[in-house]
Amino acid sequence: MDIIILAAIAAFIILRLRNVLGRRTGNERPRQPPFGHRDSTDTTDSHGRDGNVVPLPGASTANGQSAPESQEALKKIAQNDPTLVQSLTQVQLADRQFEPEGFLAGAKAAYEMVVTAFAAGDRKGLRPLLSDEVYDSFESVIRRREDKGLKTESKFIGLDRAEILAASLKERIAEITVKFISEIVSVTKNADGAVVEGDPTSVRRITDIWTFARDTASSDPNWKLIGTTVGH
DSSP states (O other): OOOOOOGGGHHHHHHHHTTOOOOOOSOOOOOOOSOOOOOTTOOOOTTOTTSSOOOOSOOGGGGTOOHHHHHHHHHHHTTTOHHHHHHHHHHHHHOTTOOHHHHHHHHHHHHHHHHHHHHHTOHHHHGGGBOHHHHHHHHHHHHHHHHTTOEEEEEEEEEEEEEEEEEEEETTEEEEEEEEEEEEEEEEEOTTSOEEEEOTTOOEEEEEEEEEEEETTSSOOOOEEEEEEEOO
């Protein structure tokens, strides 16, 4: 799958993502990558304080689901789309720890983390969540924004909807595409403090379609964002 990060939409990415900086108190704990799972010998707690990965909530039949229960869960999250059910089943067979509902929960967390880190210019926060190509594209936009002296004052209101649109397994690489609909309040100010974009009283409804990928044969349990496009 081609990565849909093109120069033609760089300006649109700035418009949509640079303004998604949630309010912070300065006392937050570092946020961990939302995708991953642990084996049964892992002794870290459910918040991932002692590890590098926050486990997804559930792990297919490894969590005690019977085969029929697992299939019903697939049908539910795929909205009974037989093609998507088949594709997700292939991913699940390649990665026995994969569980669609847990993946989607992780994807929601990743979405907020990425748009928030992007708006804040938080390269360290973005690095573990993005593929090299996507990271390079985002970083170049962050750098241009910094050069212009732009500052964002924004709040991520929340996600209205997140759904899996497609899945595939190419050799050992699993890819899953997710549609997100979110709400954001934001403004962008220039170096003089003048508002150059946005309205602090207006909630903007945003639709994005992101594709995540993972090597199912890798010991790294994390999924990474490999492509973004604008939804309708």
